[in-house]
Amino acid sequence: MTRITLDGVAHSYSGKAQTERDYALKPLHHVWEKGAAYALLGPSGCGKTTLLNIISGLVIPSEGRLLFDDVDVTRLPTEKRHIAQVFQFPVIYDTMTVAENLAFPLKNRRLPKPMIERRVAEIAEMLDLTADLNRRARGLTADAKQKISLGRGLVRANVAAILFDEPLTVIDPALKWKLRSKLKAVHRASDILMIYVTHDQTEALTFADKVVVMNEGKAVQIGTPADLFERPQHTFVGYFIGSPGMNLLPAKLSGARASVDGIEIQLAGAYPSPPKDARVQLGIRPDYAMLSAAPGIPVKVRRVTDLGRKRLAHVSLGAHHMVATIPNEMSNVGEEANVVFDPARTHVYVDDILAQGTPT
Amino acid sequence: MNHKPLNNRAWFFVLPVLAFVMFSSIIPAMTVVNYSVQDTMGANSFFWNGDQWFRDLLDPSTEIGARFNDALFRTLAFSLVALAIEVPLGIVIALNLPRKGKAVGVSLVLMALPMLIPWNVVGTIWQIFTRADIGLFGAALTGLGLHYNVTEDAVSAWVTIVVIDVWHWTPLVILLSYAGLRAIPDAFYQAARIDGASRWAIFLNIELPKLQKVLVIAVLLRFMQTFMIYTEPVVVTGGGPGSATTFLSIDLVKIALGQVDLGNAAAMSLVYYLITLTVCWVFYTIMTQIERRRDA
Numbered sequence: 001m002t003r004i005t006l007d008g009v010a011h012s013y014s015g016k017a018q019t020e021r022d023y024a025l026k027p028l029h030h031v032w033e034k035g036a037a038y039a040l041l042g043p044s045g046c047g048k049t050t051l052l053n054i055i056s057g058l059v060i061p062s063e064g065r066l067l068f069d070d071v072d073v074t075r076l077p078t079e080k081r082h083i084a085q086v087f088q089f090p091v092i093y094d095t096m097t098v099a100e101n102l103a104f105p106l107k108n109r110r111l112p113k114p115m116i117e118r119r120v121a122e123i124a125e126m127l128d129l130t131a132d133l134n135r136r137a138r139g140l141t142a143d144a145k146q147k148i149s150l151g152r153g154l155v156r157a158n159v160a161a162i163l164f165d166e167p168l169t170v171i172d173p174a175l176k177w178k179l180r181s182k183l184k185a186v187h188r189a190s191d192i193l194m195i196y197v198t199h200d201q202t203e204a205l206t207f208a209d210k211v212v213v214m215n216e217g218k219a220v221q222i223g224t225p226a227d228l229f230e231r232p233q234h235t236f237v238g239y240f241i242g243s244p245g246m247n248l249l250p251a252k253l254s255g256a257r258a259s260v261d262g263i264e265i266q267l268a269g270a271y272p273s274p275p276k277d278a279r280v281q282l283g284i285r286p287d288y289a290m291l292s293a294a295p296g297i298p299v300k301v302r303r304v305t306d307l308g309r310k311r312l313a314h315v316s317l318g319a320h321h322m323v324a325t326i327p328n329e330m331s332n333v334g335e336e337a338n339v340v341f342d343p344a345r346t347h348v349y350v351d352d353i354l355a356q357g358t359p360t
Numbered sequence: 361m362n363h364k365p366l367n368n369r370a371w372f373f374v375l376p377v378l379a380f381v382m383f384s385s386i387i388p389a390m391t392v393v394n395y396s397v398q399d400t401m402g403a404n405s406f407f408w409n410g411d412q413w414f415r416d417l418l419d420p421s422t423e424i425g426a427r428f429n430d431a432l433f434r435t436l437a438f439s440l441v442a443l444a445i446e447v448p449l450g451i452v453i454a455l456n457l458p459r460k461g462k463a464v465g466v467s468l469v470l471m472a473l474p475m476l477i478p479w480n481v482v483g484t485i486w487q488i489f490t491r492a493d494i495g496l497f498g499a500a501l502t503g504l505g506l507h508y509n510v511t512e513d514a515v516s517a518w519v520t521i522v523v524i525d526v527w528h529w530t531p532l533v534i535l536l537s538y539a540g541l542r543a544i545p546d547a548f549y550q551a552a553r554i555d556g557a558s559r560w561a562i563f564l565n566i567e568l569p570k571l572q573k574v575l576v577i578a579v580l581l582r583f584m585q586t587f588m589i590y591t592e593p594v595v596v597t598g599g600g601p602g603s604a605t606t607f608l609s610i611d612l613v614k615i616a617l618g619q620v621d622l623g624n625a626a627a628m629s630l631v632y633y634l635i636t637l638t639v640c641w642v643f644y645t646i647m648t649q650i651e652r653r654r655d656a
Contacts (some may be wrong), residue, residue, distance in 0.1 A: 108556035
């Protein structure tokens with residue numbers, strides 16, 4: 001078991017970064033605790049894969065140090081790092097059988113034969129590959145091939161960490177759920193540090209103890225799934241996590257009250273007045289903005305979407321568009337309605353960063 | 361169900377080609393067939409000879425049969441030697457070519473240059489290059505005290521012809537292999553590094569299997585071309601010394617145009633053609649069968 005420390009690790013593919021924009025990964029300090037399951041979540045091109053490749057050694061960072069426990073491994077070649085990595089698209093060795101594929105990482109490290117056979121049998125059992133063990137890997141379906149790739153990542157027992165780079169992208173949805181819970185089970189059984197890259201929030205939130213949300217080469221928030229949902233530190237997190245994402249309304253701030261297009265909204269705490277040119281936004285998740293028959297903030301209902309489990313109203317608040325939840329007991333939704341914000345879950349963002357209020 | 365609309369207008373594109381092939385290949389080939397079953401004393405008088413030309417050709421105890429046997433053996437030996445050098449050498453060079461940057465274009469153009477030179481020019485270049493008196497290569501070897509003379513020594517002649525072919529055509533194997541290697545996604549190399557595979561294991565388990573298809577093409581092309589080799593030995597050695605470098609094609613021309621022995625020559629060219637066709641067909645079938653069995 002190993003703790004992995006990123007000490008100001010940054011990377012620019014052009015060599016030396018001249019400006020902020022040159023970074024594929026902006027300087028990052030973070031400690032990956034031993035035995036935890038992390039997810040790296042962010043849109044395509046946000047630097048997730050770069051970060052993963054730095055940890056596995058496929059990319060040498062242009063700045064900073066990488067520590068495994070207390071050993072500096074920044075420049076240690078991949079094959080000496082005890083890191084397993086599974087890639088987005090299945091990589092299988094065409095000429096080998098499934099069993100030989102699974103045994104390959106162990107064989108290259110010259111493990112004794114009986115031990116290799118035992119590990120291969122275990123992993124095959126876990127991934128439902130036992131029946132295919134003696135088949136050539138190349139004729140199999142994409143699902144099966146990716147399971148082999150996963151298996152090659154899991155087969156090594158003594159790794160410091162297993163890195164997954166969007167491993168379930170090519171997998172059929174039904175199997176996706178199964179494999180994800182398998183991975184979770186493996187993690188619980190083995191206590192190996194796992195880092196799972198994905199752009200699918202459901203995948204990230206169900207797999208991980210802690211999620212690192214990345215955007216434009218920067219880690220914008222690191223926290224538990226509940227943190228990310230309840231207290232997004234950055235508007236990007238609010239918007240990116242949750243479906244649909246957080247409503248963000250431009251607002252003016254005065255103490256414990258905010259006004260959106262002249263409409264007053266009560267907040268849970270008092271906020272210091274922001275700098276003059278700062279952009280102030282009110283953030284509220286659709287789950288906590290309820291359409292109500294009782295008095296509230298007057299809105300115009302534009303459209304209703306029925307998601308089966310819940311109904312969402314797309315409404316106009318002043319000149320701004322937002323999404324609110326329609327309570328189950330409300331059957332008829334007219335054009336005019338009121339919306340009620342849960343003050344404890346209404347956040348204030350100054351220049352995209354969560355502002356701290358003092359409870360009143 | 362897959363119903364593709366039939367469009368007979370496509371024939372208009374094919375017909376001119378068919379007509380051309382008719383006059384350039386099929387009709388001349390028919391004359392060859394005609395000659396192979398008849399004997400002629402000239403003046404357009406023909407006598408039916410049945411399969412006698414073929415019997416003579418394939419019987420090593422006859423003069424023509426012995427000659428054919430020798431030339432066939434020489435040609436096959438040459439093909440095998442050339443393939444045994446060019447294919448591994450081409451793969452090794454392709455593996456070591458740069459993968460990115462300006463060096464890619466420069467090295468590929470340099471590699472491809474020999475292929476752009478016409479056969480007879482290649483022959484002439486090497487004929488002068490290897491001359492023991494004024495040729496850079498020949499004079500240098502002679503100066504070093506080595507016995508090297510293309511027109512007197514059979515070993516020198518053979519080595520020279522093989523070197524010419526390697527120099528001229530290894531680039532084809534290089535370019536095909538390089539294209540095949542470039543088609544391998546980076547993830548394969550990354551996964552191999554994660555799996556701790558050695559360089560040799562990467563070659564054996566990733567690169568070689570992915571190169572298989574282009575290598576089949578490379579081997580087929582190189583076999584056909586080396587099996588038909590003509591111009592270089594004619595220009596450089598004239599088929600000698602003695603008959604040391606008289607390959608099938610050279611012998612065929614000697615019989616047909618030198619001795620005007622049309623019956624023997626026609627039978628020989630048909631058998632020659634069938635051998636090329638058979639070898640290619642067998643090789644291709646075996647390789648595709650192996651491929652199919654692997655998928656199963």
